[in-house]
Amino acid sequence: MTPVLLMGLVLAVAACGRGERDAKTNVAADPDAQAQTAAPDFASPTLAAIKRRGRLNCGVHEGLIGFAYTDNRGEWRGFDVDFCRALAAAVLGNENAVRFVPLTGGQRFEALRSGRIDVLWRSTSWTLAREAQEGVRFAGVNYYDGQGFMVRRSLNLASAAELNGARVCVQGASTSELNVADWFRARGLEYRPVVGVNEEAVRAAYAREDCDALSADISALAATRTTLSSPEQHAILPDVISKEPLGPVVRRSDEAWTSIVRWTLNALILAEELGVTAANADQLAGESRDPATRRLLGAEGEVGPMLGLRKDWAKSAIKARGNYGEIFDRNVGPRSPLDLARGLNAQWNAQPAGQMYGLPVR
Structure with a gap:
């Protein structure tokens, strides 16, 4: 290589290095570029509307024993009903601050899209076509059926x-x-x-x-x-x-609300795994040394505020209707007329093991 060519190559490499350093400097100094990479605020229009009206509107089955039905006093009861009440307790601090909207299979998704209900908890199977075509999102699975x-x-x-x-x-x-x-x-x-x-x-x-x-x-x-x-x-x-994975459904347009419903359901599943019940939630919040239990119950950390909720949001949900196992046993399990076995709905570490797995709250 001739001296002239060698000198040209050195200058070109140096120029490239300066260009990369200059580009990095410009990006770091550009506030617009930084704003584009920052995490968006966690804000839910649905949650804001619920707080303004002081009530959760929950779509349920018009009458299915064990899952959603009215008793002889006209009170709503059932597996799905209990999850609606737990969600109301989580977001409003009051399990009774919920309006139950009975819906047929043909009405359920339109009721969500129109804003008539905030969440649908009505024995609805999570399928690809429903998420792709109905304008909805599934927030989790609370019953593995078939x-x-x-x-x-x-x-x-x-x-x-x-x-x-x-x-x-x-x-x-x-x-x-x-x-x-x-x-x-x-x-x-x-x-x-x-x-x-x-x-x-x-x-x-x-x-x-x-x-x-x-x-x-x-x-x-x-x-x-x-x-x-x-x-x-x-x-x-x-x-x-x-395979029929049944769970709560929300509108597609509010990702933050999807997360709130998902983590409330998850809190009830995790509570069973950690041994937190409606009866001992207050005691464990004050006495437990387990970090996972303390975070779940709001005794430490800022988990609830991350979701726009109170620190004790999960404790309120658990105290309202119990943990996942309590809700299952009372409505569809051995303490109910349906007498269904836990099966796939058992905890992942049970004997025999099921599919229910509490995601980490941290």
Whole structure:
């Protein structure tokens, strides 16, 4: 290499180095560039609206035993209802500051989009199409379900594979209808769908014996069985034909509100793992030495204010209706008429293990 070429190369490398240093200096000194990389403020228009009105509007099932129903005094009760009350306690400090809005399957997403409700807690399966096309976001899973079949014991069936040629009651325009069609087609079996416009119509058709089997989420089948004149004469077959992750749904446009609903649900799941209950939450907040428990209950850290809530937001939610296990047992588990096993809804470290896993609150 000639001296002239060598000198040119040295000058070019030096110029590049100066250019990189100058660019870095300019970026560091440019306040607009810094603002573009800063984390956005955590602010929820939905939360602001709830605080102004002093009430949470929660969409629920119009009547499903164990999940959302009114008792003989007109009070709302059930698994999903308890989560609505816990959310109201978390954001407003009052579990009774909630208005329950009963919705059919066809009404639920429009009610969210229109702002009629703040959150939908109505046995709704998390699917790709719903997030992509309905303008909603799922904030988590509070019940891992699956679709199955209920039949009369007099048919003496042991498996859904024996339903070839059967009449199957199913709700129209639902994931249940699609799952039944997929399951029979994949196995080369024939069936005749008896489609109802809503869940009530489907249950009535099965009760009239218009069909041989009723197909729905297993939790819904268990609830339906309790309403029949002779529940013991009906059996839920062992076959599970789909995965149905059920959970709270919110509008797509408010990411901060999605996080608030997600972390409130998570707080109830984590509370069970940490042994925090409605009865001992106050005591543990004052006496526990476990950092995870203290953060959850607001005894240390600033977790609640990060979400725009009080420091004791999670403690309020837990004290309202109990931890996840308490809510499950009381409404759909062994302390309820449904008597459903925890199964996939057991804690991840239980024996046998389930899917419920408390994310770290820190």
